[in-house]
Amino acid sequence: MGRIAVIDFETNGLSPSASCRATEIAAVLVEEGRIVGRYQSLMNANVFVPREIERLTGISNAMLREAPPAARVMREVADFVGDTPLVAHNAAFDRKFWDHELALIGATRRQEFACSLLLARRLLPEAPDHKLGTLGRWLGLPVSGRAHRALADSEMTAHLLVRLQALLAERHGVRRTDHALLCALQKVPAARVADWLAQVR
């Protein structure tokens, strides 16, 4: 199984724009089922964090005033990740911020995203719901810090990914659980997952 980079953004809103930007990024490298590298930084994009989002994330405007510039942080995290295939929980969200922040430093994403939310909906349909926090508690995954901070959430997502890969092997007999297979699986209609898994086994 190759190396995978799990990322998580904290932001001041839900859709990137001139006033809606990333406020924190974390990336963890996963290899052979273990976390082998970590990057985390607050990032100052000179935007305002509304009070309800400050309550959610614990990231305040005062903290961001002291943070390094967003452009410097994005250059660092892009170097840290390199060409490693990416995973995020609800990747559609993190992908649009990743692409937006990269574009602002004149860079372009070079790899695909797999989505642990889409994979969990297919492989754990019996879960109470598929929020990251719920899945972490339900599966008994390790907690490394405050929820809704980038490093803690990216580590939780990494543990979820490893658990999903183990499920593929143990419950479905799928030994090849690389990033390309995950990207293919997340596009399979939920009703056809069992047949699809039987074919790739």
Add this chain to the structure above:
DNA sequence: TGCCAGGCCCTCTTTAGGGCCTT
């Protein structure tokens, strides 16, 4: 001062609506 989206997926669907997820 404090801005509020969008892809996925199900169904009482497909000429649509609404819940789930992310912050």
